[in-house]
Amino acid sequence: MSVLVLPHSWYRLHSFVTWRGVLALLVVMAAVIPLVFVIISSLGLDLDGWRGLWSSRLPGLLWNTLSLALLVAIGCLVLGVSAAWWVARRQFPGRRLAVWLMVMPLTIPTYVFAHIYTELLEDRGWLGQLWLNVFGTIPPSLFNIAGVTFVLTLAGFSYVFLLVQDALSRSQQDLEEAARIQGARPSQVFWRINLPLLRPAIAAGLAVVVLHVLSDFGAVSMLRFQTFTLSIYLQMNSRFDFNAAAGLSLVLVSLSLTFLVLERFFRNRQRYYGSGKAKRISAQRATAFETAMIWLWLGLITLFAVILPVTWMMVWSWHAWAHDLITSEFWGYVGNSMFVSVAAATLTIIAALPVALYHARERSLLSQSFLHASSVGFVLPGPVIALGMLAFVLAYLPMLYGGMLVLILAMVVRFLPLAIHAQESAAQQLTPSIEQAARNLGARTWERLWRITLPMIRGGIISAWVLVFIDTLKELPATLILRPTGFDTLPVRIWIEASEEMLELAAPAALMLVLGTLPILWFLIRPSRSGP
Amino acid sequence: MGDNMKRSGLFTLLLAGLLGFSGLATAEELVIYSGRSDRFVKPVVEAFSQQTGIKVVLHSGSSTSLLNKLKLEGARTSADIYVSNDAGNLQKGADMKLFKPLPAALAERIPANYRSADNDWLGISARARVLVVNTNQKETDFVKSVFDLADPRLAGKLGITHSSNESYIAGVTVYMQKAGEEKTRAWLAGMKRNVDNSVFNKHSKIVMAVADGKKAIGLVNHYYIYRHLDKHPDAPIRILFPDQGKDDMGVAWNVAGVAISQHSKNAAAAEKFIDFVTSEAGQELFASANREYPTRPGVAAATEVPAAGSYKVANVPMADLGKYRNKTLDLIDAVGMP
Numbered sequence: 001m002s003v004l005v006l007p008h009s010w011y012r013l014h015s016f017v018t019w020r021g022v023l024a025l026l027v028v029m030a031a032v033i034p035l036v037f038v039i040i041s042s043l044g045l046d047l048d049g050w051r052g053l054w055s056s057r058l059p060g061l062l063w064n065t066l067s068l069a070l071l072v073a074i075g076c077l078v079l080g081v082s083a084a085w086w087v088a089r090r091q092f093p094g095r096r097l098a099v100w101l102m103v104m105p106l107t108i109p110t111y112v113f114a115h116i117y118t119e120l121l122e123d124r125g126w127l128g129q130l131w132l133n134v135f136g137t138i139p140p141s142l143f144n145i146a147g148v149t150f151v152l153t154l155a156g157f158s159y160v161f162l163l164v165q166d167a168l169s170r171s172q173q174d175l176e177e178a179a180r181i182q183g184a185r186p187s188q189v190f191w192r193i194n195l196p197l198l199r200p201a202i203a204a205g206l207a208v209v210v211l212h213v214l215s216d217f218g219a220v221s222m223l224r225f226q227t228f229t230l231s232i233y234l235q236m237n238s239r240f241d242f243n244a245a246a247g248l249s250l251v252l253v254s255l256s257l258t259f260l261v262l263e264r265f266f267r268n269r270q271r272y273y274g275s276g277k278a279k280r281i282s283a284q285r286a287t288a289f290e291t292a293m294i295w296l297w298l299g300l301i302t303l304f305a306v307i308l309p310v311t312w313m314m315v316w317s318w319h320a321w322a323h324d325l326i327t328s329e330f331w332g333y334v335g336n337s338m339f340v341s342v343a344a345a346t347l348t349i350i351a352a353l354p355v356a357l358y359h360a361r362e363r364s365l366l367s368q369s370f371l372h373a374s375s376v377g378f379v380l381p382g383p384v385i386a387l388g389m390l391a392f393v394l395a396y397l398p399m400l401y402g403g404m405l406v407l408i409l410a411m412v413v414r415f416l417p418l419a420i421h422a423q424e425s426a427a428q429q430l431t432p433s434i435e436q437a438a439r440n441l442g443a444r445t446w447e448r449l450w451r452i453t454l455p456m457i458r459g460g461i462i463s464a465w466v467l468v469f470i471d472t473l474k475e476l477p478a479t480l481i482l483r484p485t486g487f488d489t490l491p492v493r494i495w496i497e498a499s500e501e502m503l504e505l506a507a508p509a510a511l512m513l514v515l516g517t518l519p520i521l522w523f524l525i526r527p528s529r530s531g532p
Numbered sequence: 533m534g535d536n537m538k539r540s541g542l543f544t545l546l547l548a549g550l551l552g553f554s555g556l557a558t559a560e561e562l563v564i565y566s567g568r569s570d571r572f573v574k575p576v577v578e579a580f581s582q583q584t585g586i587k588v589v590l591h592s593g594s595s596t597s598l599l600n601k602l603k604l605e606g607a608r609t610s611a612d613i614y615v616s617n618d619a620g621n622l623q624k625g626a627d628m629k630l631f632k633p634l635p636a637a638l639a640e641r642i643p644a645n646y647r648s649a650d651n652d653w654l655g656i657s658a659r660a661r662v663l664v665v666n667t668n669q670k671e672t673d674f675v676k677s678v679f680d681l682a683d684p685r686l687a688g689k690l691g692i693t694h695s696s697n698e699s700y701i702a703g704v705t706v707y708m709q710k711a712g713e714e715k716t717r718a719w720l721a722g723m724k725r726n727v728d729n730s731v732f733n734k735h736s737k738i739v740m741a742v743a744d745g746k747k748a749i750g751l752v753n754h755y756y757i758y759r760h761l762d763k764h765p766d767a768p769i770r771i772l773f774p775d776q777g778k779d780d781m782g783v784a785w786n787v788a789g790v791a792i793s794q795h796s797k798n799a800a801a802a803e804k805f806i807d808f809v810t811s812e813a814g815q816e817l818f819a820s821a822n823r824e825y826p827t828r829p830g831v832a833a834a835t836e837v838p839a840a841g842s843y844k845v846a847n848v849p850m851a852d853l854g855k856y857r858n859k860t861l862d863l864i865d866a867v868g869m870p
Contacts, residue, residue, distance in 0.1 A: 056865070118733065122737070123741075123744070124740075141730065222733075224694055224696065234696065236596075236600060237594065237596035237597060237600065238596060238696065238698075238701070238857075238861060239858055239861060240596075240599070240600070240624060240628075383597070387600065387604060390601070390604050390605075391604060394604065394605065394606070394608060398608060401605075401608055402608070402610055480593050480594070480597060481593075481597055481600075481601055485563050485589055485591045485610050485611075486563070486589035486590060486591050488592075496570055496592055497570075500569045500570065500571060
């Protein structure tokens with residue numbers, strides 16, 4: 001006998017007809033525009049086409065993409081969690097500096113990392129020379145999975161670091177103390193108390209990393225490692241085969257959504273509400289030996305993730321400066337980049353809010369599917385999003401075409417999931433009882449939002465803004481296609497100059513990305529310092 | 533409260549900025565979608581603006597992405613001119629009906645081999661696919677043809693780029709047209725063995741490796757050799773034109789070229805631009821920036837480059853580079869070239 005059992009939430013239709021639900025639906029509809037484009041284009045692919053893709057490309061692409069995602073996730077886990085643990089749990093000289101250094105790699109795009117390390121590892125490059133002298137063999141090539149893993153790990157571990165460090169410094173002392181009083185050894189405390197508590201942060205960090213890997217275009221195209229993104233790009237660009245590109249995109253989207261659903265599933269099994277009053281962990285003072293070990297490890301990470309690339313940029317920028325190659329146009333590119341990033345980040349956090357709040361409160365199947373649907377932007381390759389938006393705008397909103405708004409909308413769609421995740425995890429920690437109390441006291445919807453919810457998740461909103469700002473600032477493939485005629489941003493210039501091997505001109509633009517993002521990073525680091 | 537006002541003020545400002553800012557191009561300006569290196573196109577564009585007073589907006593990107601963009605934009609495009617470094621792309625654009633046929637008077641300045649049959653696009657400057665040889669290494673003396681690059685004697689000594697390079701693809705297309713698919717397949721497979729998965733990401737690095745003696749021979753475009761000699765005049769390298777025997781196919785050429793967008797709203801200015809780049813002065817400027825060969829007869833290439841008539845060129849219409857490109861890509865995929 002079988003009984004059809006609908007989840008409880010499906011009956012709660014009324015919950016959908018709230019302002020949150022309606023707004024969330026609108027945002028999600030905008031977010032899936034590129035997916036609709038992909039589905040429509042892939043309809044042009046007949047059975048033979050699919051069969052051809054399957055037999056020739058898919059197995060290899062699946063293997064390459066999945067193994068790369070796994071390797072990068074492991075790399076980011078090791079670097080991110082170890083660094084976060086030391087920084088959150090030990091007082092040592094230069095701790096604030098360490099936080100900065102661990103976050104700074106976020107300002108360097110993957111294609112810049114890839115480009116710099118190929119240069120450095122050339123026979124004549126700094127590292128190539130060193131390698132030759134020390135080992136007497138030719139330096140290793142980056143044009144393989146190890147090289148791409150190296151580059152993407154350096155570019156991505158900061159996400160894990162940020163989230164885990166934040167969670168560690170928030171975690172409350174009473175649980176650990178209770179465990180210790182019960183006689184648990186430090187290692188037991190770590191495995192049985194800290195790690196389970198950290199799991200949501202680690203999962204969220206890894207999710208961001210894996211999504212970045214799945215959608216990365218810069219590093220894989222520079223290092224020619226055949227993942228889905230690169231293959232999709234090549235289908236569109238050397239064969240002009242939109243259908244095959246759409247078919248591959250569809251597989252990529254299913255892959256990424258499966259991953260997201262799994263990640264959510266594992267994360268949802270546990271939730272903790274803090275009491276808000278409990279004592280926070282105070283970091284122990286590190287012994288001299290510990291300090292040395294900490295800085296040895298952090299220094300090693302910094303050397304590869306910050307010092308080498310930034311030094312390279314500065315050396316070549318100096319060349320450009322000395323040869324008077326930096327023209328007034330350069331400052332125009334800086335302005336363009338800043339404008340697009342500020343606008344996109346601002347619009348994105350506004351758009352993300354209803355979806356994040358809706359899910360944080362409802363936690364229904366519907367809200368969950370909203371969440372997943374809005375992630376589409378992040379899992380589709382940039383060029384595909386750009387073409388999807390282009391096709392949509394040309395068909396339905398032609399008056400917007402050619403303007404900046406299309407570019408900014410594409411950025412919003414692309415980075416919406418980052419903002420939703422950040423805001424939603426902040427909203428999760430709001431105890432529902434506070435909002436309830438406000439409601440009981442007669443506060444109206446907007447008033448509750450303005451006076452209770454927003455101030456309480458301010459940290460999450462700021463992080464969301466910064467994350468989107470940084471990613472937009474670095475965004476290349478969609479910008480290349482959608483920017484208004486003659487409108488160049490810093491990444492576009494880096495791409496143009498680097499493909500012409502004009503390192504003197506690519507380096508100042510890359511350096512400007514780093515310098516321009518530094519002050520913004522402060523906001524990302526700050527919340528961990530200031531307790532409520 | 534003050535905070536709110538500030539916020540809404542910022543928002544209004546932002547919105548105004550978004551709506552007001554709709555592209556940099558106006559009707560009087562000539563918009564060029566260019567897939568050719570910025571630094572080669574800029575001097576040409578500047579000279580054109582100076583001569584005609586027509587302002588140009590240069591929109592640089594990858595040749596193929598810009599073609600996709602043109603196609604999707606259709607009648608809404610702001611592009612007047614399309615410039616690409618590869619005849620294959622130009623012909624693809626013509627096949628997709630993205631270009632407006634050029635007036636015969638302008639088109640006929642360029643030999644028929646270097647433009648499309650319907651004058652949809654014109655080749656403006658040509659480059660030769662040649663070999664760069666290290667003059668100190670004698671083991672490459674037997675090489676007379678590109679097909680010799682598959683010889684096992686060159687194992688570990690050969691430098692080629694990765695197979696998604698457009699010059700590489702164009703070269704393979706020419707060889708396939710002249711020598712047939714089977715011979716080309718065997719050739720690719722032989723080169724694959726010789727390079728053992730280690731290919732270069734840039735032509736300039738092949739030349740550098742040959743100059744340093746790390747490789748003995750490489751397959752490159754001719755101008756990379758002179759670019760290297762510019763910086764290192766004493767480098768032990770020389771150019772070798774392959775396939776020059778009486779019955780041999782000759783050297784593969786590829787052209788960079790221009791076309792007028794089908795939906796150009798500024799066709800008169802666009803024609804002036806075509807007129808400029810096919811004029812003798814414009815030809816010299818366009819080609820010499822990169823030491824390429826001007827396609828217009830009677831205009832000479834840079835003096836350090838062997839003159840165009842001094843060696844044999846494979847007799848393949850440039851339009852074929854577009855027509856047979858997918859076939860070439862299939863072959864490259866089938867062999868599994870890195």
